[in-house]
Amino acid sequence: MAEREPSRVTRHGGPVVVLTGASSGIGASLALAWARRGARIVLSGRNEVALARVARQVTGAGGQAFVEAGDVTDDAHRVALVARAEREGGRIDVLVNNAGKGYYGAVEEVQLGELEALFALNVFAPFRLAQLSLGPLAHAKGTVVMMSSVAGVVAAPRMGAYAASKFALEAMSMALRAEVAARGIRVLVIRPGPVDTPFRDHAVSSTRRDGVSESGVRPPGATVQTPDAVAEMTVAAVARRRSVVETSLFVRVASLSARVAPAALRAISARMATRSKH
Ligand SMILES: NC(=O)c1ccc[n+]([C@@H]2O[C@H](COP(=O)([O-])OP(=O)(O)OC[C@H]3O[C@@H](n4cnc5c(N)ncnc54)[C@H](OP(=O)(O)O)[C@@H]3O)[C@@H](O)[C@H]2O)c1
Numbered sequence: 001m002a003e004r005e006p007s008r009v010t011r012h013g014g015p016v017v018v019l020t021g022a023s024s025g026i027g028a029s030l031a032l033a034w035a036r037r038g039a040r041i042v043l044s045g046r047n048e049v050a051l052a053r054v055a056r057q058v059t060g061a062g063g064q065a066f067v068e069a070g071d072v073t074d075d076a077h078r079v080a081l082v083a084r085a086e087r088e089g090g091r092i093d094v095l096v097n098n099a100g101k102g103y104y105g106a107v108e109e110v111q112l113g114e115l116e117a118l119f120a121l122n123v124f125a126p127f128r129l130a131q132l133s134l135g136p137l138a139h140a141k142g143t144v145v146m147m148s149s150v151a152g153v154v155a156a157p158r159m160g161a162y163a164a165s166k167f168a169l170e171a172m173s174m175a176l177r178a179e180v181a182a183r184g185i186r187v188l189v190i191r192p193g194p195v196d197t198p199f200r201d202h203a204v205s206s207t208r209r210d211g212v213s214e215s216g217v218r219p220p221g222a223t224v225q226t227p228d229a230v231a232e233m234t235v236a237a238v239a240r241r242r243s244v245v246e247t248s249l250f251v252r253v254a255s256l257s258a259r260v261a262p263a264a265l266r267a268i269s270a271r272m273a274t275r276s277k278h
Contacts, residue, residue: 014038014063016089016140018081018133020072020125021099023050025197026147028057029231030096035063037235042066042085044077044099064088072099073120075128082132091140094238095133097126097169098147102199103161104214105206110161114204122165127172134180141184143238146173150193150251154258154265156219157273162203177243190234191255192247194224219272222250 014037021027023045031041035058043058045051048069055065068084070077085092100122103114130144137144152170155163170189177187205213230247237245246252257265 014040015093016085016091017041017094017096018085018092019096019098020044020129022054023047025199026195026227026230027098028054029227030098030234031058032061033231033235035061038062040064040089042068042081042088044068044070044072044081046071072125078125078129078132081129082136086136092133092136093140093142094145095129095137095142096145096147097129099125100147102203104158104203105161106158107160109206109214111206115161118161118165118204119168123168126169130176134185137185138183143186143188144176145188145190145234145238148189148191150191150254152191153255157269158214186241188237188242189244190247191245191251192225192230193251194218194222195227195230196224197227223248
């Protein structure tokens with residue numbers, strides 16, 4: 001689908017944004033946050049009905065929306081996203097690799113096929129979209145945003161598969177940031193903790209040996225943020241040319257502990273693993 005939404009607002013001098021996972025949660029909030037700044041946004045996701053609703057909200061908030069429905073694990077869709085942004089905006093100011101999903105299950109229970117599918121979405125899709133976008137991003141001296149997670153720096157029990165995908169995203173982002181800096185392109189990594197979205201409902205859950213569907217454990221002390229709060233922090237961080245944003249105190253403490261007190265973190269993790277089994 002490549003249909004142009006009508007716009008009631010004419011101030012579209014804002015950035016040209018390619019946004020994956022725009023149909024739900026943090027992505028839908030990001031679309032609105034950029035719309036309020038007059039952005040022209042290429043919206044990606046599989047759910048056409050949800051994308052059309054977000055597109056209407058973007059238009060109402062002062063932005064311009066271009067819906068490109070598709071599966072971001074499909075290379076033809078990724079090529080179409082970049083082409084649409086170049087056609088409508090002539091450049092890409094911001095590529096937001098936000099589409100992703102969770103996986104709840106002990107390492108012992110992880111299914112290889114499901115792990116491959118998870119990496120296709122959480123790692124290979126952002127990697128490939130970044131590759132495809134570097135030309136138009138260099139033209140605009142733009143920013144690649146990678147939606148990582150606290151799971152990109154700490155692997156909690158029963159989150160090994162998901163954390164592995166976010167660790168991989170972090171590694172790629174770190175290397176890419178250094179490689180493209182000379183071309184004026186920035187790479188921004190966002191690390192949220194728990195956010196109030198349908199993420200848990202959309203996650204893959206393994207079935208434990210006792211027949212119960214795994215749902216993961218919420219770490220102790222984790223506050224839940226709104227997707228709007230994470231979106232506002234992300235948009236502000238692009239403007240301030242930041243490299244990494246940890247969106248809550250919980251994430252900052254977890255991330256610091258991983259570096260300066262790994263033994264304490266291992267002890268907490270072991271207790272969480274025991275708790276999650278009963
Ligand atoms: N919520 C949290 O607690 C949390 C915490 C840390 C990090 N994050 C990260 O934040 C990002 C957004 O998550 P969320 O919480 O907003 O979850 P969400 O509400 O489930 O949104 C996920 C988005 O990804 C899209 N998506 C999933 N599979 C896709 C595919 N194959 N092709 C194209 N689009 C696809 C979905 O759109 P369609 O279904 O329309 O395809 C949807 O728009 C993810 O990368 C997640 O890992 C979330």
